[in-house]
Amino acid sequence: MNSEVYENRMIPYLGKISQVKDLAEEIKLIGVELVNGSENPFRDYRPGQFAFLSAFGVGEAPFGIASTVERGNILEFAIQRLGTVTTALHQLGEGDMLGVRGPMGNSFPLDHFKGKNLVVIGGGIGGAPLRPIIHSVLDNRGEYGQLSILWAARHPSLLIFTEEYEYWRAAADTELHLTVDQADKLWGQNVGLITDLLEKVAPSAENTIAIACGPPIMIHFTGLTLSKLGFQPEQCYVTLEARMHCGLGKCGRCNLGEKLICVDGPVFSMDEVGQLLESFM
DSSP: OOTTGGGSTTSOEEEEEEEEEEEETTEEEEEEEEOSTTOOTTTTOOTTOEEEEEETTTEEEEEEOOSOGGGOSOEEEEEEOOSHHHHHHHTOOTTOEEEEEEEESOOOOHHHHTTSEEEEEEEGGGGGGGHHHHHHHHHTGGGSOOEEEEEEESSGGGOOOGGGHHHHHHSTTEEEEEEESSOOTTOOSEESOHHHHHHHHOOOOTTEEEEEESOHHHHHHHHHHHHHTTOOGGGEEEEOOOOOSSSSSSSOTTEETTEEHHHHOSEEEHHHHHHHHHHHO
8 A cells, every 4th residue: 555645635545344233213323444454544533533434436425433542443433314425325334345534623622621520412413423522531431520411312213322321321420311302102201402401400510511512503502501501612612513525624615714614623612613703703
């Protein structure tokens, strides 16, 4: 393998699908193993980073990495079938090949989070890039304070990583709260928006970091609710999704004010987001 070729970050690495698992309705977890010999740009990727996956002959799309380096060399991606590329990726099976371009973007400042309580707020498929935060905390439990996970979806059938819930709940100093917008006959837990759940749980802002990912409208109202609970913008972090096309900061399609989400993000503090939006208006 010629390493000079892979200095061009527009060229994807070759990956083989090692596992496919149904996570929720129209959502699959795909595990990918790189097959580029000694070439492994993902050997030290960090929670919060993302990659582009290519369905050959169809196209590519960006996805947050849902795994951590510490848990093995398989890259995991939660993919919701929404369009042409995601449909093509859903049609692949174990042993099939795809392209992987990355890792890209910045990451969560985990060193800054050490010694603090964490509130992780995931909405729908937006929970996927937050899973590495949860795993990193649980794998290094003594380095962090209380972990509160607030997990939401429109319907119980859309909740992701359900097989891990008992493991999360059983961990020391960890609590999991679930809610759905619309319950089915078997649902016996919270019903309502994740902001309602956040107000009900009412985590203390003292020595606490809040981390959220989900649809833009959820991020907006979650920020308002956290503010009501006493959180300052610099205590709140978000990982933003955008219509990214190149991942290299060249096309300008993912701008947030003067910043580009694919290069300067996707992780920002709410303080940064507020300043960027204010300068843009």
